[in-house]
Amino acid sequence: MPDLPTAADPILTRLAAGEPRAMNVCIDSFGGLVWSIVRRSVGNATEAEDLVQEIFTEIWKKAGYYDPQAAPEATFIALVARRRTIDHLRRNGRRPEHEPLDAATSLPAHVPPVPAPGCDPEAVRSSVAALPEDTRELFRMHFDEGFTHPEIAEKTGLPLGTVKTRLRRGLITLREHLQGSGATHIQPAS
Amino acid sequence: MIPSDIKLRFDELCAGRALGDLSPEEERELADLCQRLGVSPDATFDLVAAAVQTDALADAADPLPGHLAKRLHGWADGMPAAGISVENVIRPRIFAWRKIARSPLTGWAAAAAVLIFSLLITRGQKPLPPAQAAQAAQQLRGEANDLIERRFEGLGAYQQAGGSVIWSDSQQRGYMILDGVPANDPRQAQYQLWIVDPARDTDAPVDGGVFDIPREATRAVIPITAKLPVAKPQAFVITLEQPGGVVKSRQETVVALAKS
Numbered sequence: 056m057p058d059l060p061t062a063a064d065p066i067l068t069r070l071a072a073g074e075p076r077a078m079n080v081c082i083d084s085f086g087g088l089v090w091s092i093v094r095r096s097v098g099n100a101t102e103a104e105d106l107v108q109e110i111f112t113e114i115w116k117k118a119g120y121y122d123p124q125a126a127p128e129a130t131f132i133a134l135v136a137r138r139r140t141i142d143h144l145r146r147n148g149r150r151p152e153h154e155p156l157d158a159a160t161s162l163p164a165h166v167p168p169v170p171a172p173g174c175d176p177e178a179v180r181s182s183v184a185a186l187p188e189d190t191r192e193l194f195r196m197h198f199d200e201g202f203t204h205p206e207i208a209e210k211t212g213l214p215l216g217t218v219k220t221r222l223r224r225g226l227i228t229l230r231e232h233l234q235g236s237g238a239t240h241i242q243p244a245s
Numbered sequence: 246m247i248p249s250d251i252k253l254r255f256d257e258l259c260a261g262r263a264l265g266d267l268s269p270e271e272e273r274e275l276a277d278l279c280q281r282l283g284v285s286p287d288a289t290f291d292l293v294a295a296a297v298q299t300d301a302l303a304d305a306a307d308p309l310p311g312h313l314a315k316r317l318h319g320w321a322d323g324m325p326a327a328g329i330s331v332e333n334v335i336r337p338r339i340f341a342w343r344k345i346a347r348s349p350l351t352g353w354a355a356a357a358a359v360l361i362f363s364l365l366i367t368r369g370q371k372p373l374p375p376a377q378a379a380q381a382a383q384q385l386r387g388e389a390n391d392l393i394e395r396r397f398e399g400l401g402a403y404q405q406a407g408g409s410v411i412w413s414d415s416q417q418r419g420y421m422i423l424d425g426v427p428a429n430d431p432r433q434a435q436y437q438l439w440i441v442d443p444a445r446d447t448d449a450p451v452d453g454g455v456f457d458i459p460r461e462a463t464r465a466v467i468p469i470t471a472k473l474p475v476a477k478p479q480a481f482v483i484t485l486e487q488p489g490g491v492v493k494s495r496q497e498t499v500v501a502l503a504k505s
């Protein structure tokens with residue numbers, strides 16, 4: 056029976072190294088996280104299940120990219136799961152409708168140079184807690200509950216454009232809070 | 246220097262991309278902006294969004310349904326080990342490649358960017374068409390007064406591989422002109438260029454881009470797509486990696502080397 060993953064012995068590293076049954080451990084450890092991310096956005100159960108398998112296939116292919124010193128494994132896996140889920144919704148034309156943003160009024164006045172953010176769970180929690188209360192509530196509805204923007208607009212009574220603006224602005228602010236020492240944020244195109 | 250209003254708009258579009266809320270018009274705007282700036286979408290927003298969602302679900306994640314867990318385990322039991330199948334593994338001790346992600350300039354942001362990009366773009370660079378290749382290389386030779394040129398030597402099972410690489414520090418452009426490099430199946434493995442630059446504050450090589458050699462190619466001219474600025478390249482190394490390339494190469498298959 057393979058060992059369960061630990062911070063010092065991440066399963067993604069073992070997966071990349073071709074350790075037998077490492078994927079089984081990965082599924083046991085992170086299946087719930089991946090399923091929860093997918094299920095919050097994809098209503099059809101069969102589609103959701105297929106997508107979960109696609110995501111684990113992607114994790115298998117990309118395990119070699121994981122750097123244990125950069126972020127927790129769960130964050131890396133959530134990143135892959137979120138990206139794949141968003142792509143799935145785009146492919147199927149099921150993204151929510153949006154109102155155009157007024158760029159001039161929707162952006163913060165000052166954005167400092169942004170290096171790589173730190174992703175320590177405690178730092179993430181405290182940075183989210185530092186957001187304005189109304190933004191925190193939108194974050195909760197989006198990330199915890201998985202509501203679409205129109206659903207959030209309907210539940211809160213806010214205009215759709217405002218929901219979109221506040222979520223984006225919140226993410227930009229959060230990245231500023233989480234920034235650590237390190238890389239410039241714009242990467243040359245491949 | 247990027248004007249601040251463009252930078253702000255770029256950030257907002259990248260945040261929208263990470264939230265999955267870009268309209269088709271905004272997607273086009275972001276693609277145009279990336280092309281104009283010569284950058285990829287900023288993956289750090291995806292990282293932050295993933296971190297927030299992971300924390301939000303820490304105590305609220307739904308368990309994987311039993312039948313899906315069984316299906317996934319059945320699939321996992323039948324899968325091969327990760328990575329590429331290598332018939333002729335060679336491990337030349339050319340460079341002490343330290344952990345690339347420890348470099349302050351190539352940490353998680355770079356890894357995330359490469360990951361996101363590789364999720365979106367599954368194919369590597371293809372050789373330029375012959376006429377365009379000759380013109381591009383000639384143009385660089387004419388424009389750059391600091392052009393360096395090095396010969397590639399095939400290594401191990403790739404003795405037949407050869408060619409040259411040209412590079413200009415001032416232009417931050419270059420090309421590989423490759424002969425005898427076998428065609429690859431991008432679904433199985435892809436070639437990746439690494440640039441060794443002692444002028445950097447780390448001995449981690451710079452990722453020079455993933456590329457494919459098509460079956461019909463005899464000579465291939467591949468544009469170099471360095472992920473970071475290169476100042477004084479000492480060597481260029483081609484490895485064979487998993488599809489999409491890697492952030493850190495284990496140098497399990499080194500195809501060719503060109504050095505000073």
